[in-house]
Amino acid sequence: MNKVLINDTTLRDGEQAAGVAFNLQEKVAIAKFLDTIGVHEIEVGIPAMGESEMRAIAAISDLGLSAKLLGWNRAVVSDIQASMACGLTRMHISIPVSGIQIAAKFHGQWRVTLQQLKDSISFAVDQGLWVAVGGEDSSRADENFLFDVAHYAQEWGASRFRFCDTVGVLDPFSTYTKVNRLVAALIIPVEIHTHNDFGLATANALAGIKAGASSVNTTVNGLGERAGNAALEEVVMALKRIHGIDVGIETPRLLELSRLVAAASGCSVPPWKAIVGENTFAHESGIHAHGVLQNPTTYEPFAPEEVGWERRLVVGKHSGRHLLSNVLQQYGIILNTEETQSVLDAVRQQSIQKKRSLTTQEVLHLVYEQRVSHAIR
Ligand SMILES: CC(=O)SCCNC(=O)CCNC(=O)[C@H](O)C(C)(C)COP(=O)(O)OP(=O)(O)OC[C@H]1O[C@@H](n2cnc3c(N)ncnc32)[C@H](O)[C@@H]1OP(=O)(O)O
Ligand SMILES: O=C(O)CCC(=O)C(=O)O
Structure with a gap:
C-alpha cells in the first residue's frame, strides 16, 4: 500500500x-x-x-x-x-x-x-x-x-x-x-x-x-x-x-x-461504535481491568489519547477485586478480602437492578453501607 x-x-x-x-x-x-x-x-x-x-x-x-x-x-x-x-x-x-x-x-x-x-x-x-x-x-x-x-x-x-x-x-x-x-x-x-x-x-x-x-x-x-x-x-x-x-x-x-x-x-453514535463509541476505552470486566491495570495493551489496540479518548475503568456487574480496590484506593479506602467480596456482591445486585454500571458515588455508598452493617454485626 x-x-x-x-x-x-x-x-x-x-x-x-x-x-x-x-x-x-x-x-x-x-x-x-x-x-x-x-x-x-x-x-x-x-x-x-x-x-x-x-x-x-x-x-x-x-x-x-x-x-x-x-x-x-x-x-x-x-x-x-x-x-x-x-x-x-x-x-x-x-x-x-x-x-x-x-x-x-x-x-x-x-x-x-x-x-x-x-x-x-x-x-x-x-x-x-x-x-x-x-x-x-x-x-x-x-x-x-x-x-x-x-x-x-x-x-x-x-x-x-x-x-x-x-x-x-x-x-x-x-x-x-x-x-x-x-x-x-x-x-x-x-x-x-x-x-x-x-x-x-x-x-x-x-x-x-x-x-x-x-x-x-x-x-x-x-x-x-x-x-x-x-x-x-x-x-x-x-x-x-x-x-x-x-x-x-x-x-x-x-x-x-x-x-x-x-x-x-442528529444521529448519535452507539457506545460500541469503533474508535468513537463511548465504550471503546471503557473497561468493566474483572479480567480485562486486572490486565489493563498492569498493561493497557492487554485489552486496548492503541492508546485512547491517540483518538481523543481517556481510558475509563467502570465498576459494574462484571467487575472484580483488582478493579474495585484500584477505584477505592483513589479515595484512601482499603478493604480486606471479606469486605471487598461483600461490596462486589452488592455491586452486582445493584448493577442488575439499575441495568448499568455504578457511579463512583454509588460504589462509595455501598462501601459505607457495608461498613455500617459490619459494625452492627
Ligand atoms: C448513489 C448515490 O448516492 S447518487 C446521489 C444521490 N443523491 C441524491 O439524490 C440527493 C440529491 N438529489 C436531488 O436533490 C434531486 O434528486 C436532483 C436535484 C438531483 C434531481 O431532482 P429531480 O429533477 O426532481 O429528479 P429525481 O430526483 O426525481 O430523479 C432523478 C433524475 O436524475 C436522473 N439521473 C440519476 N442519476 C443520473 C446520472 N448519474 N446522470 C444523469 N442523470 C441521472 C434520473 O434518471 C432522473 O431523471 P429524469 O428526471 O429525467 O427521470
Ligand atoms: O459517485 C458516484 O458515482 C456515486 C457515489 C455513491 O454515492 C454510491 O455509489 O453509493
Whole structure:
C-alpha cells in the first residue's frame, strides 16, 4: 500500500442518510474541521439541489481551505454549471454502470448513457475543470462494460475513476479482485467508495486500497445512505495501526469531529461504535481491568489519547477485586478480602437492578453501607 488520499463525503453521501439535513453553518463547521485535521479532499455536496445548497457550498468554497473541494454532479451539464456557480473547480461526475441502474435511469439505453457522460466530461474539461468520474453500482456492473466506461472516461479527460459498491454487496475478497483488475486496466488513479449494508464498508475500503485504489471515500461516524459508508475514523485508524500508513490526519481530534457530526446530523453514535463509541476505552470486566491495570495493551489496540479518548475503568456487574480496590484506593479506602467480596456482591445486585454500571458515588455508598452493617454485626 502506498500513499492514500482521504476524500471525505460526509457533506454529500453522509447527508444523504434518511432524515439528515445540515444547515449552512453546520456544513461550514464540518468542512472547516475536516480541513483543520488534515483531510485531503472534501465532497462538499450537490449544487444541483438548488439555491440553498449552493449557498452553503459557495460559503465553503470561499473559505480558502487547504483541502481540495469536489462538487457531486450527475452526468448533466446543468449540474456542472451549478457546481461552477459555487466557485468549485473540481467536478465529480457520476454515471450508472450496472444494467439495473441503466435500465432504471436511462431506459436501458447505454449508448445514451455514454453520450451523456462524454458531453458532461467534455463540457467540464473545456471549462478548464478537474474531473473525476464515479461508476455508480460498479460492483454489480458487467466487468467489460465497467472497463469500457472507465476507459472512455479516461480518454475523454477524467483524472480519476471511482469504483462504487453502491449497495454494499461485496466482501473484502471480491472487492480486492475487482478493484485490482480495474487499477491494472487504467492509467488514471482509482478511488474506492463502499457502503455498509452487510457491515463491511470499512473492510471493503481497506481491501480496495490494498488492491491499488489510491483514494478512498469516507464519512464521519460512517453516516450515509441506508447502513452508511466506510467511517473516516475507522479507515484512518486501521490504515495507521493495522497497515502502518499514516495519512497525515490529526487523529486525537477524531472524537471531537465525531461529536460535531453526531450533533449536526442528529444521529448519535452507539457506545460500541469503533474508535468513537463511548465504550471503546471503557473497561468493566474483572479480567480485562486486572490486565489493563498492569498493561493497557492487554485489552486496548492503541492508546485512547491517540483518538481523543481517556481510558475509563467502570465498576459494574462484571467487575472484580483488582478493579474495585484500584477505584477505592483513589479515595484512601482499603478493604480486606471479606469486605471487598461483600461490596462486589452488592455491586452486582445493584448493577442488575439499575441495568448499568455504578457511579463512583454509588460504589462509595455501598462501601459505607457495608461498613455500617459490619459494625452492627
Ligand atoms: C448513489 C448515490 O448516492 S447518487 C446521489 C444521490 N443523491 C441524491 O439524490 C440527493 C440529491 N438529489 C436531488 O436533490 C434531486 O434528486 C436532483 C436535484 C438531483 C434531481 O431532482 P429531480 O429533477 O426532481 O429528479 P429525481 O430526483 O426525481 O430523479 C432523478 C433524475 O436524475 C436522473 N439521473 C440519476 N442519476 C443520473 C446520472 N448519474 N446522470 C444523469 N442523470 C441521472 C434520473 O434518471 C432522473 O431523471 P429524469 O428526471 O429525467 O427521470
Ligand atoms: O459517485 C458516484 O458515482 C456515486 C457515489 C455513491 O454515492 C454510491 O455509489 O453509493
